[in-house]
Amino acid sequence: MKQQIFILNGPNLNMLGKREPGIYGATTLSDIEALCRAEGENLGVEIVFRQSNHEGDLVSWIQEAGERQALVLINPAAYTHTSIALHDAIRAASVTLVEVHLSNIHARESFRHHSYVSSLAKGVICGFGVDGYVMGLRALIKLASQ
Ligand code: CA2
16 A cells, blocks of 8 residues: 555635735645646655644544654644644654745744744745645655654
């Protein structure tokens, strides 16, 4: 059976490419999904790609990833900076997880500098736009093979 990788996306990321292109670029979430699926094919893994505007969905999907022993690439979006529920879910599921952000959160407003996810992540990628998703996928595969 192929290794599954859950790619989870938090609130408002469904708006990518439709609003604020100056910050987040012109690429849509569907474009990112296509890129990840192509990379997943190359790497021989199964991609489960999801987005939700609801914190509880992300919590449930982390639990599901844990049950399936899937690896997780997550852009928690604004929940990065607010969600103890997400932190607790990641810790309880003890999933291997990489955190990704399109923008460099450390070069933005101070409220974006803290992440409730980073301390539980194997690594954090931010500031490389859409390429960060591909970097994160490759990093997860490498971690899984070690
Ligand atoms: O840089 C990232 O990937 C973020 O996770 C994006 C979040 C932000 O809250 C984080 O601090 C950093 C925001 C995602 C919202 O995306 C939008 C896209 C287009 C229009 C409006 C919002």
